[in-house]
Amino acid sequence: MKKRSAWLTLFCIAWIIGSCDGVVGKRKALSKGQRIYLEHCQRCHGAHGNAQLNGAKNLQYSTLNMEERVHIISNGKGVMPAFSGNLDAEEITHVASYLDSLPVAP
Ligand code: HEC
Numbered sequence: 001m002k003k004r005s006a007w008l009t010l011f012c013i014a015w016i017i018g019s020c021d022g023v024v025g026k027r028k029a030l031s032k033g034q035r036i037y038l039e040h041c042q043r044c045h046g047a048h049g050n051a052q053l054n055g056a057k058n059l060q061y062s063t064l065n066m067e068e069r070v071h072i073i074s075n076g077k078g079v080m081p082a083f084s085g086n087l088d089a090e091e092i093t094h095v096a097s098y099l100d101s102l103p104v105a106p
Contacts, residue, residue: 033098036091040083049102054079059099069096 030038038047045051049059055078064072073092076082083092 031094031098031101032091033094033096034101036087036095037098040086041095044080048104049099056080060102060104062099066093066096069099 037045042051044054044056045059046053049062052058062069070092072080073087073096074082074084087095
C-alpha cells in the first residue's frame with residue numbers, strides 16, 4: 001500500500017513537471033527575432049515599436065529595407081547604440097526581419 005502511494009506521488013510530480021514544460025514550450029514559441037527585440041530594443045522602441053522613447057523612431061512607420069535596418073542595428077545612429085558588439089550577424093538579421101511583424105498598437 002505504501003509503495004502504491006509513493007508511485008502515486010511520483011506520478012503527480014511528473015504530471016506537474018509535465019505541465020510546466022508546456023509553459024516553457026510556449027516561451028520557446030516566441031521567435032528568435034522577437035526575443036532579441038524584447039531584450040534589446042523594447043526599452044526605447046517599446047513592445048509595439050511605437051514608443052519613441054529617447055527620441056527613437058516609430059518602427060511601425062519605418063520604410064527602411066532589410067539592408068538599411070541591418071546597417072543601423074549594427075552601427076547605431078544618433079542615440080541608438082550599435083549592436084554589432086552584442087549581437088552576431090544572424091541575430092541582427094533575425095531582429096531586423098522581426099520588425100516586419102511588430103504588433104500594430106491599438
Ligand atoms: C537607447 C535607445 C535605443 C535602443 C535600445 C534601440 N534603438 Fe533603434 N533607434 C533609436 C533612435 C534614437 C533612433 C533614431 C535614430 C536617428 O535617426 O537619429 C532609432 C532608429 C532605429 C531604426 C531606424 C528607423 C528608421 O526608419 O529610420 C531601426 C530600424 C531601429 N532603430 C531598430 C532597432 C532595433 C532592432 C533595436 C534593438 C536591437 C534598437 N533599435 C534599439 C533608439 C534606440
